[in-house]
Amino acid sequence: xxxxxxxxxxxxxxxxxxxxxxxxxxxxxxxxxxxxxxxxxxxxxxxxxxxxxxxxxxxxxxxxxxxxxxxxxxxxxxxxxxxxxxxxxxxxxxxxxxxxxxxxxxxxxxxxxxxxxxxxxxxxxxxxxxxxxxxxxxxxxxxxxxxxxxxxxxxxxxxxxxxxxxxx
Numbered sequence: 001x002x003x004x005x006x007x008x009x010x011x012x013x014x015x016x017x018x019x020x021x022x023x024x025x026x027x028x029x030x031x032x033x034x035x036x037x038x039x040x041x042x043x044x045x046x047x048x049x050x051x052x053x054x055x056x057x058x059x060x061x062x063x064x065x066x067x068x069x070x071x072x073x074x075x076x077x078x079x080x081x082x083x084x085x086x087x088x089x090x091x092x093x094x095x096x097x098x099x100x101x102x103x104x105x106x107x108x109x110x111x112x113x114x115x116x117x118x119x120x121x122x123x124x125x126x127x128x129x130x131x132x133x134x135x136x137x138x139x140x141x142x143x144x145x146x147x148x149x150x151x152x153x154x155x156x157x158x159x160x161x162x163x164x165x166x167x168x
Contacts, residue, residue: 005048005050006049006161007045007048007049007154007155008045008047008048008049008103008151009045009046009150010149011041011043012041012042012043012044012145012147012148013147013148016075016143016146019143020088023088023121023136027121027135030132034123036121037155042119043119044090044119045117045118046099046100046103046117046150047100057152058152058162061150061162064103065149065150065167066167068099068166069166070146070147070148070167070168071093071146071147071166072144072147073091073092073096073144073146074090074091074093074142074143074144075119075140075142075144077089078136078140079118080129083126084123084124084126085120086120086123086132086136087118087121088119088136089116089117089119095147096117099147103150148165148166149166150166
């Protein structure tokens with residue numbers, strides 16, 4: 001049995017939700033459904049923690065969000081994780097790196113750390129992802145988005161736990 005985990009999601013503004021939803025609808029109307037988690041707002045995943053850390057993570061996330069202002073990020077390109085995940089990715093800026101860094105555990109970082117901020121558009125078999133790629137490419141153009149909040153979710157199954165708004 002897979003251990004439940006807590007995820008922190010940098011949620012994107014309402015206009016971006018509509019824009020990315022339209023790209024998703026174009027993929028769906030072309031026959032691509034995928035296995036991505038339904039009913040989540042479009043987001044950039046910031047961090048993941050064991051579920052046992054929930055109370056500490058909630059306190060820390062609330063504290064960080066209280067002094068962090070909403071900020072822009074530009075989604076600049078389409079990417080793939082292997083051939084099974086199609087996503088949109090930002091040009092990483094200082095504000096996004098800082099938010100990611102400040103939400104990490106209090107212990108010093110050791111070893112290598114891999115983080116690729118992205119907004120998942122489709123998770124599917126390689127053949128389907130490769131067929132969906134031109135549709136996503138035609139529907140996507142670089143766009144400025146606003147990180148407005150951090151959502152706290154438990155997975156799996158997906159469950160919304162809390163949302164912390166960034167300062168306006």
